[in-house]
Amino acid sequence: MPTLVLTNLTKRYPTGDLALNEVSLDISEGQVLALIGPSGAGKSTLIRCVNRLVEPTSGAIIFGDLDVTGMGSRTLRRMRRRMGMIFQEYALVERLSVMENVLSGRLGYVGFWSSWFRRFPREDISQAFNLLKRVGLDGMEDKRADALSGGQRQRVGIARALIQNPDLLLVDEPTASLDPKTSRQIMRLLGELCKERGLTAIVNIHDVPLARLFAERVVGLNSGAIVYDGSPQGLTPDVLTQIYGEEDWNATKGDGDRSMTQGDDSDGES
């Protein structure tokens, strides 16, 4: 049964840029989908349309049996609780403590005054402790977010998304500001958590090899349109060329002088 159905989703920014052009996509429950494509292909716009941080211009988004596009602000907030989001630059509130950042994932569930006085229900607190332990940040709850390293911050970001008890994870370039080792650790953690909790996830990712390793389905986006939809094994050099443009996908350094003289403007490493 598909959890998320996008139909002819189009987004045109006020500047006139067409970020998404009639995108249609079905994602079934429990599927981890990697969204790849060059910068500016519309990946971020697509996942921001799903929880309407970006207002789509036209098209429909159906989440479970709810029509996301037509929601009023109250129902929209209730719907956003069910979609956890993880960001590229972590997007933690830097001057809040780790615990407050994690608990901010419960804001959709608690009233204003209990959030103002930081009096969250006991279950939320113990869930926060469990999650912090699960992502490997045991005992860090009172550190300020800006005192953490990149990998630790992203772990907090993951805990914040998961404490919402979401059905769907929207993950925007989770590894773009991390080193290769931390990137793999974070991706592995995300994969495990999705499996443990049976989560559906859309993961925007720059790094094609990582996408190959961790996703069960890959969608390639170029100039706001889907150009590939299939298994990671199907990502042949031809397909990558279709997504990212011309580049010798097998050449490394000194492989003839082609890669030396031609501009290398793609983000996909080989």
Next chain:
Amino acid sequence: MAARTQLWRRPHIIPNPALRWMFALGVGIYLAATIGTLDINWNRVAEGWPRAQRFFSGFMPPDFYSRGDDILKGLLESLWMTVAATALGILISVPVAIGGARNVSPAPVYLFCRSLMAVSRTFHEVLIAIFFVKLFGFGPFAGVATLTMATVGFYAKLLAEDIESTSAAQSEAILATGAAWLQWLDYAIRPQVRPRAIGLAVYRLDINFRESAIIGIVGAGGVGATLNTAFDRYEFDTAAAILLIIIGIVMAAEYMSGRIRRAVQ
């Protein structure tokens, strides 16, 4: 290598030479015209030195004691005015600043709050004080009203600008959790603007004290009123004492506020 040597000159700030000369010419004409209309009476300026000496000899030695009670009363009154006006001003400023931040509030609210700030900033404190004294009578009430209004113009504007420069990513992240608008303000905006909000409050406290010493001259209470009385009675030695005390407090306050602002960063 070519045999011809290449010349390089630094590019000018205004690349078009005609425009550049026009600009220089304009500045020249302006200066000539202004200095022509300044009407400096050089004879009078030349007399200035002996006059200044006579003037300052009236100031010497500063007399802290014969009007000591009045000075102390005036200072305390300035202090009450400062604290009350800063607190009231900030209380009003916070909602106005939130309303006047483009990334937080809808356009009509934004325009309303921005014009409120503009109105309270346009006129100099002294002009406002003149009118408030007319409306509310002499004394500290007019002073508090003036300083409160000035605080709103200053604090709300700068706070609104700080809210507008908060990180969009952090705001987005909190919105994505399904937080309500007030919760979003509390979790995404408040932590980001807190250090600057405190810094500005301390800074404004400092400014309000200085201003309270000035608006007293037009009748709005505080140590300025004591100063004005001293001038009116030709008690220049007392006036000198008051000026010295004001300068001392202002310097001390500035030093303290600098330290506090550094501490909260």
Next chain:
Amino acid sequence: MPVSRDSQGPVWRQRTRAGDLATWFTWLIGVALVAVCLSFISDKTIWEFVWSAPREAADLGSRMIPPDWSYSTQLWRPLWDTFNIATLGTALALGVSVPVAFCAARNTTPSTKLVRPIALFVIAASRSINSLIWALLLVVIVGPGVFAGVLAIAFRSIGFCGKLLYEAIEEIDVSPVEAVTATGASWEQILTYGVVPQIIPAFAGITVFRWDINIRESTILGLVGAGGIGLQLNASINNLDWSRVAVILIAILLTVILSEWLSAKIRDALN
């Protein structure tokens, strides 16, 4: 630590109990202080006058309206003077504050023991005296008129510009300075190639910022005889000629709006 355990598991609070108490206590003190201040002021206030304020305002309004528009033709000269006081005063202040700022900044001062304290004192002294008080003193010294106004604005602005400028100088990036020093450049060359390019934007910003403030300040210097439109305002208020006061206030309003618009334009162009 805000984390504790009880029989049902971990408990987290934003602050410890002592921290909570301290926070509430601070707020209590603050609110009490403000309340005390307000009550002192209330004691000193004649409330009958305050309650009559709406009547007073209506009365004043009826005297101001209609404004004496014919008077506006006599305001061009005072407005021109006001503009000049602000502009020349700012220019003069910049001329003095640039060297003062270089002497006050820890990283460019020729001597930390002698020159820097003197420069800092100049800045502090200039800042602690309001331009109205400067004007009051200068009117006695150089006589009433625009010149006293220009000097008053300049004296006050030296400290303001000098402080912001020397802070900007102290915050510059050291690596370009090191790079220029490494080429064997002299002190003057280090300044012009390593420091000056970095502070030009701050310098321009400070100039526009202070000029904007000075336009506002120069509208009131006339109250103590230091030239500008304040002279006309003072005269009209003393003659209780409120329909003229209204015209003057509108003139000031337009001037301030114009200067704000102009400085916003310049600031945009600078960025």
